[in-house]
Every structure is written in structure tokens, then in C-alpha cells.
Amino acid sequence: MSKYIFDLFQVCLNAGNEIMEVYSQDFDVEFKEDDSPLTVADKKAHNTIATGLEKLDAGIPVLSEEGKEISYEERKDWEQFWLVDPLDGTKEFIKKNGEFTVNIALIKDKYPALGVIYAPALDTFYFGVNDEGAYKLNNASKVNIKNLDDLINQSVKLPEVTKSNVTNVVASRSHMSEETEAFINQLDGEINVVSSGSSLKFCLVTEGKADYYPRYAPTMEWDTGAGQAIVEAAGGKVTRYEDGERFYYNREELLNGWFLVSK
Template sequence: MNELLESIKRIAWEACDAILEVYQNPIEVTDKKDSSPLTQADLSANQLISRRLSVLRPAWPILSEESAAADIEDRLSWTTFWLIDPLDGTREFINRNGEFTVNIALVHEGRPILGVIAAPVLNTMWYAVKDQGAWRQSPGEPARRIATTTWHPDQPLRIVGSRSHGGHEMERLLKVLPSYEFEGVGSSLKFCRIAEGAADCYPRPGATCEWDTGAAHIILDEAGGTVLRLDTETHKVKEPLRYNQHHSLVNPDFVALGQGLAEKWNHPGLLNLSIGTAP
């Protein structure tokens, strides 16, 4: 797995270079069928990653945000596969705020077991392999092990959320949480903030897809955190996210949490449920 990880890290850095080539020039945007934006950077990074993964051995199938519809339908029989988002945070890329990433995960039996996130503009990478910890690294520097921190009730809850997505359900959830500080962060960098102890949680009521979370999930797990399903009605957390278990690739509502917060989250003293259930 360590040899495989080094290969994936190299591929992710190469994808960063391909994205930056587009980023340095005027950006042309088209709309996909679901009205989400698409740029040449998405396509270039996807082609590079897919081509490089296809020659690795063992040869596992590849599922990408830019995969053809036929490939997506064929996936339910896969036990082990690559799950990639070649450019997570396309809106952040278009807005040129630097908060976009390359996400590559290896999923086995419904759970990510290897994950790499690379941020081209930040020139930083986060990665993890199951049971080997989570790490942060920049080119030319030694890797540094990262870990989540434990939130204490006498401190504000440090929440990270989307810069480009929000909505009524997020507002409703925030009303039942204790005192908090909110930071808007793009792409899978929200998970990285929690994994390295700079934030406590990332609640996400609303649509995301499995490629948005796969790599980040294993990194946060190995840093001491977790990613759990969120019941939007009760605001309670449930079991961890699973991957490639259904015909739909849309994730259920979830919340990413730092160390120990899962137990505290469902405790009656954390959530003010009387506010959340009021008409």
C-alpha cells in the first residue's frame, strides 16, 4: 500500500500541474446536464488521472465525476475501485480563490482505504492509508502527521461550511448547535481543516456525491475523526458513509466530526432540539 500511495501522490501532483496550466489563462465554462459548471481543467485532470491509474497493477476500475454514464451503471459489481474527483470545487476554480483540490481514493467493500487530496494553488497535499495515520506534506518538505482536536463545551464549536452551497436546511441545523464560529471553505479542504485540528465539524445537509467525500473520508478517519450520516429531521448522527452501495451516487446528508464529537453530538446537552423542532 505504501508503494501504491507514492504512485497516487505523484499522479495527484501531475494533475495539479495540468489544472494550473488552465488556471493561468482565461477560463471557459460550460454547463453539464445538471447545470453544474465544467472547465477544461476538469477534463484535463480527469484524462491524466484516468490514464495513469489504468496502467497501475492491480488494475482496478475507475469511477470519476467525469465518467461516462455507462461506466457509472456498471459499478455496483465492483469490490475495489478508484473513486476520483479530478477538480473538486470547480466554482472556486472559476472564482480564482485557490480553494479547489484533486481527490483520489481507493475504495474496498464500501469503505475508502487510501485517500489523497492535493491543492494546486496551496501547493499542499493531505493523504492517508487505512491504519497508518493521516499526513500533510508540501513539495521539498517532510511529511507531518496530523490529528483532529477534541472540542470542549466551554469553547465555541468551530464549524466549516461551503462557500458556494448553503440553504434552508443548513440554517435550520445551525440554530440547534451551541455557540459556534463559522468559516467558509471551498472543496474537500473543509475535511482537511478538521483533520489537522483547525476546525471541529463540517455539517452538510444537501446534495454531494461520493467522489466529493471518498478521499477526505479516509484522511479524516485516520486523523481521529469520522464522517457520519445526519438525520435532517432529528439532527442526530448515524452510521458512517458507505460507498458504491446504491444506484444513486448522491451521498445522504452527513456531518464530518473531529475526535470525540460523535458521542457528544447525540448527547441531549449538545443540540438544542427544542429549537430545531419548533414550527
């Protein structure tokens, strides 16, 4: 298991503490140029994660939703980098439904090598490393974890659910497109639609609680990197809508095309 995972676990817990401190209070909501919401929790989580990653390995650059804009010219030759969404699901955070996450992925040669996702309100930590498996830790901030062995031993290997007579499709609470509905309608047998926010949709597929997550609507690279790493570590796939090829990263345009997650 990657040497980075235990340190990333601690970074996520620290960011989660910052997020939950804001979550428990009244807070203001700003709007960015693309009309997406922004809160002080996004900013605090970004600062905490950036500091933690700098201490972990100062030689690996960071591309974060809330960090400074980095030109393609500057990043096009990166062999590896951290891809970060300090608070994924800001809309869910504002609604106070608990379905928001901290996402950190290590991208190597354009593909996710490892990923961690922490849902601070649910206190659940997911992590996965390419070719080494994916795991889930409940009550993450409450259990006694001193090292990587503790983390692995106290976590559940994913997927947990392997067989079902029902096809479960996970879709966003905040985004449901006509194309997503069409995908659901073409499936055979009994279909159950599971709603979820943020990168937790990837986690549901990783756990085996959902068979598919079709995302036929816009996302950004930092929305998907960690989720893809964890899904793939559990044996699943994240493929481009247009040609079925594996999703890749550090493109000139950071806006994602449509994709399908399958277990």
C-alpha cells in the same frame, strides 16, 4: 503506509500541473446537464489521472466524475475501485480563489481504504490510510520527495490542533442551507464558522481546525470519498444524517444524502 500513496502523490502533482496551466489563463466554462460547470481543466486532469491509475494498477476500475458513465449493473460487484474527482470545486476554480482540489480515493468493500487530496493553487497535499494515520505536506511540488519514506517524513501528522475553547464549524462558500444554519445554532458555547470550498472542508476537520462539517445539501460520491478516507484516518467520522451510520459507497444512486463530518 499503503504502497499506492507515493504513486498517487505523483499522479496528483501531474494533474495539478494541468489544472494550474489552465488556471493561469482565460478559459471557457461549459455547463453539464445538471447545470454544474465544466472547464478544460476538469477534462485534462481526468485524462492525466486516468492514465496514471492505469499504469499504477490496471486491474482496479475507475469511477470518475468526468469519466464515462458506468451502470450499477457493471459496478455493483466491484470489490475495490478508484473514486475520482479530477477537479473538485470547479466553481471555486472559476472564481479563482484557490480553493479547489484533486480527489482520489480507493474504495474497498464499499468503504474508503485510503484517500489523497491535492490543492494545486495552495500546493498542499493531504493523504490518509485507514488505521495508519493522516498527513499533510506543504509546498508539495517544491520539496524533494523521492519515495514514500520521504513523503511521510516531510509531512505533518494530523490532527495538528487538538484543543480549543471555541467550537469551529466549517461550511461551504457556495452552499449554505437552512439546515446547516440550524445545526450551528443548536451548538453550545462560542461558535466560529469557517468558510471553505471543495474537499478542503474535510481537510480542516482532519487538521483539527474545525470540529464539524455539516453537509445538508447534495453532493456526489466522488466529492466525498477521499475526504472521508483522510478524516477517518485521523480518527474522525463521516456519518449519515438520517441514522448516524458510517457513510458508504458504490450505491446504485451516486447522489449522496446528507452527512456530518466530525473530528
